[in-house]
Amino acid sequence: MPNKQSPHAISFYFVLYLVAIVTVFVITMERDTLLRRRDEDIAHLVEIYVKPLKLAPAIDTARFFFPPSQTATSEPVKLIAKSEGPIDRNDIQYRLVEARRIESGSDEEIERGSVANDNGDAVLTSPPLKEGLYEFRVAGYKPRIIRHGSTMRVAIRDTTYSIQFSERLEHIDRDTTLLLASVTRSGLEPTSLALSSDRSRDTWVFGLPFSKRLFVGGVESPDRITFEAPGLRMERKPEERAFVTAVWDRPTLGPHEFTVHANANRGLGPKDHASTTFTVDVVPASFSTLPAGKAFWGIPYVFDGQIAGVNPLDLTVENFRNGQSLGTRPIVPKDTVVPNRTWQSLAFRVLYHGAPIKEHRVTLEPPPPPQIKWLSQSVDRARNVFIVTVNCSDPVGGAVRMSLESQPGGIARLDKMRGTSFTITIDLESKPLAVFVKLTALDQYGGQSVSTKQYNTQ
Numbered sequence: 001m002p003n004k005q006s007p008h009a010i011s012f013y014f015v016l017y018l019v020a021i022v023t024v025f026v027i028t029m030e031r032d033t034l035l036r037r038r039d040e041d042i043a044h045l046v047e048i049y050v051k052p053l054k055l056a057p058a059i060d061t062a063r064f065f066f067p068p069s070q071t072a073t074s075e076p077v078k079l080i081a082k083s084e085g086p087i088d089r090n091d092i093q094y095r096l097v098e099a100r101r102i103e104s105g106s107d108e109e110i111e112r113g114s115v116a117n118d119n120g121d122a123v124l125t126s127p128p129l130k131e132g133l134y135e136f137r138v139a140g141y142k143p144r145i146i147r148h149g150s151t152m153r154v155a156i157r158d159t160t161y162s163i164q165f166s167e168r169l170e171h172i173d174r175d176t177t178l179l180l181a182s183v184t185r186s187g188l189e190p191t192s193l194a195l196s197s198d199r200s201r202d203t204w205v206f207g208l209p210f211s212k213r214l215f216v217g218g219v220e221s222p223d224r225i226t227f228e229a230p231g232l233r234m235e236r237k238p239e240e241r242a243f244v245t246a247v248w249d250r251p252t253l254g255p256h257e258f259t260v261h262a263n264a265n266r267g268l269g270p271k272d273h274a275s276t277t278f279t280v281d282v283v284p285a286s287f288s289t290l291p292a293g294k295a296f297w298g299i300p301y302v303f304d305g306q307i308a309g310v311n312p313l314d315l316t317v318e319n320f321r322n323g324q325s326l327g328t329r330p331i332v333p334k335d336t337v338v339p340n341r342t343w344q345s346l347a348f349r350v351l352y353h354g355a356p357i358k359e360h361r362v363t364l365e366p367p368p369p370p371q372i373k374w375l376s377q378s379v380d381r382a383r384n385v386f387i388v389t390v391n392c393s394d395p396v397g398g399a400v401r402m403s404l405e406s407q408p409g410g411i412a413r414l415d416k417m418r419g420t421s422f423t424i425t426i427d428l429e430s431k432p433l434a435v436f437v438k439l440t441a442l443d444q445y446g447g448q449s450v451s452t453k454q455y456n457t458q
Contacts, residue, residue, distance in 0.1 A: 051085035051311070053092065055122065055140050055177035058082050058198075058215055058242075062181045064129070065191050072128045072183075076113070079179045080215070080242050081122040081138050082198065086173075087313050089120025091142060096124065097176065098137040110134065118240070124179060134181040142173040193218040193225070193264040195274035202278065203309055205285045207357045210248040211235075214276060217242075219264050228261040251282045283309065285350070285358040293360075295339050295346060296367035296395050298445050303335045305350045307358060316354075320347040339364050369447035370400045372439055377455060379428075386426040386435070386457050393420045394443035401443075407436040426457065433458050 058080040066073045083089050094115040101110050113126035115138055122138050146153045147170065194217035204210045216222045222244050227234045235245040246260060257279045264272040288306040295301040305317045315331035321343050329335065331350065339346055343364055350358040375389045392400050399419050406412035411432060415423040426435050438452045 051087070052172045053086055053140055053142050053175045054084045055081050055138065055175045056084070057177060057179050058121075059196070059217075060180065062179070062217075063191070064181060064183045066131075066183070066185060068185055072130045074128065075220070077126045077129050077181055077183070078242065079124045079126070079136060079181055080118075081124070081140075081177050081179060083120050083122065083140060086142055086144070087311060089142070090117060092117055092120060092122075093141045093143070094122040095139050096136065097139050098135075099126065100135045101130075102133045102135050123242070126181070129181070129183045131183050131185050134183065136179040136181070137176055138179060139174070139176045144173050145170075191218045192271040193262060193274040195260065195262045195276045197276050197278050200278050201281065203281045203283060204251055205307065205310055205352065205357055206251060206253055206282050207285060208251070208352055208355055210251050210280055210282075212246050212278065212280075213243045214246055214260060215243045216262070218271075218274075224264055226263045226265060228263075229258065231256075232258055232260065234260075248280065251280065253282050253284065255279055255281045285310075287358070287360070291348075291360055291362075293363060295362045295364055296445075297339050297341045297343070297364060299367055299394075299396055300336050300338050301346070301362065303337070303348050303360070305331045305335065305348060305358070305360070307350060307352075310352065314352055316351045318349040318351060320349065321345070367395045367445050367447055369449040370394055370441040370443045372441055372449055372451040374451070374453055379457075384428050386428055386455065388424040388426070388437070388453075388455070390422045390424065390439065391420060392422065392439075392441045392449075394445060394447065398444060400441045403440045403442075405438040405440075408432055411435060412437055426455070428457055431458075 062077075062079050064073055064077055081094075083092055086092070094117055096112055096115050099110050099112050101108050110129070111127050113124055113136075115122050115124050117123075122140060124136055124138060126134075126136070144154065152170075194215075196215050196217075197212060198215075202210070202212065216225065219225060220241070222236050222241065223238070225244075227244070229246060231248065233247045233249060235247055246258070248258075257277060259275060259277045261275045262273070264274075286308050287304070288308045289304050291303050291305070292301070303317070303319075305315065306312050307315060312332045313330075316328050317331050317335055318328045319326040319335065319337065321337075322345055326337075328351070335348070337346070346362040346364055348360045348362075349356050350360075370392050373391045375391055377386070377388045379386055390402075392402065394400055397420070401418050402414060402422055403417070404412060404414045404424065406426070408430070411430065412424055412426045412435065415425070424437060426437075434454055434456050436452065436454045438450065441449045441451075
C-alpha cells in the first residue's frame with residue numbers, strides 16, 4: 001500500500017523549508033550590507049588621495065570692448081576656467097558643451113569655439129563676438145577612474161588599483177562650469193589694466209621655491225606690461241597671454257606680504273596702472289605624525305613621512321641604510337623596514353616633487369628583553385585565593401609567551417600563556433605562610449626576561 005504522510009508531517013517539513021529560506025535571506029542581506037559598507041570605506045579613501053576635479057571661472061564675468069567703427073571684436077575672445085583638485089592637471093580633457101548669446105527674455109546659440117588645456121586650466125577661444133552677454137558651458141574630464149563592468153580602475157601616479165564600482169566615484173573626475181562674457185561697444189573709452197590672483201594668502205613649506213600665477217586683463221598680451229615686484233622674479237611665456245608667474249626663489253620662514261605693481265605703458269594715465277597684494281606664510285616642514293627616533297635590529301620599523309599641510313601625493317621618500325640609498329617610493333602607504341644587525345645607520349629623506357624638504361634619522365639598537373611589571377595584589381576571601389596582576393610586552397608592545405613556577409609547587413596558575421596582561425591565581429586552601437613566584441617571559445624576537453616575587457599570604 002502507498003505510504004501516505006499525515007497533514008501534520010507535511011506542515012512540519014514546510015515550516016523547515018520556510019526557516020531555511022529565511023535564514024539564507026538574512027545571511028545574504030548581512031553580507032550585502034557588509035560589502036556595501038566596505039565599498040563606501042574604499043570610496044572614501046580614494047576621495048582623500050584622488051582629489052575631485054573642480055572647475056571655476058577665473059573671474060565672474062569677462063569684459064571685452066570694441067570701437068564704434070566695428071560691428072564685433074576684431075580678435076577672437078579668450079576666457080579662462082581654473083581647475084582644482086588633481087595634482088597633475090595637464091591631461092584634463094576639456095570640451096565646449098554650449099555657447100549662447102543671452103538677450104532679455106530669449107537666447108540664441110552662436111558659433112562654437114574651441115577649448116584647450118593650458119597648464120591644467122581651460123582656455124576657451126571663441127570667434128569674434130558682437131555686442132551682448134554670452135554664456136559658455138565648459139566641461140572637464142580627467143581619465144583617472146575608469147569603469148569596467150562591476151569594478152573601477154583607479155590610477156594614482158604610476159600605479160593602477162582595481163576596486164568595486166561606486167556611484168560616488170563615478171563623477172569624481174567630471175565637472176562643468178559656466179563662463180560669462182560681456183561684449184560692449186566702448187566708443188573711445190579704453191579698458192583699464194587689471195591684475196589679480198586666485199588667493200590672497202598661501203601657506204608654503206620652507207626649502208622650496210614659491211611660485212604664484214597673477215592674472216592679467218585689459219591688454220592683449222602681458223609682454224606690453226612692466227612689473228615692479230620687490231623680492232619676486234616675474235616669468236612670462238609667449239603662449240601664456242592671460243597671466244604671468246611671480247617666483248620667490250629663496251623663501252624665508254614666517255609670514256611675508258608682497259605687492260606687485262603693473263604698468264601697461266600705453267600713456268592712458270590711471271587706466272595703465274594696476275596692483276595686487278598677497279601673503280605667503282612660510283612654515284618649517286614638519287611631520288603630521290612624528291616618527292619614532294629609535295629602531296631595533298630584527299624588529300619592523302614603520303615610517304610615516306607625511307608632511308603637515310602638503311598633499312601626500314606630491315611627496316616621495318628615499319630610504320638610506322648605512323648611508324646607501326635603498327630607492328625612492330611614494331610616501332603613502334607607510335614605509336616598513338626591518339633593520340639588519342649589519343646596519344649602523346637608518347635614515348629617511350622626504351622629497352617634494354623630487355626636491356628634499358625633510359630628513360629623519362633613526363638610532364639603531366639591539367632589541368631589549370621584555371619587561372615584566374608586577375602591578376597589583378589582592379586577596380579574594382570568597383574564593384580563598386591570592387590574586388596578582390602582571391603586564392609584559394615586547395619592545396614594540398606585542399604579546400609575549402609567559403611561563404610560571406612557584407614554591408610551594410602547583411599552588412599558583414596563570415590565566416593564559418600568551419598576551420600582554422596576565423593574572424596569577426594562588427590557592428590558599430593549604431594556608432601557606434608565603435609563596436615564591438617566578439615568571440619567565442619570551443618574546444617573538446628571542447628576547448627573554450626572568451622576574452621573581454615573594455608574597456606573604458597570612
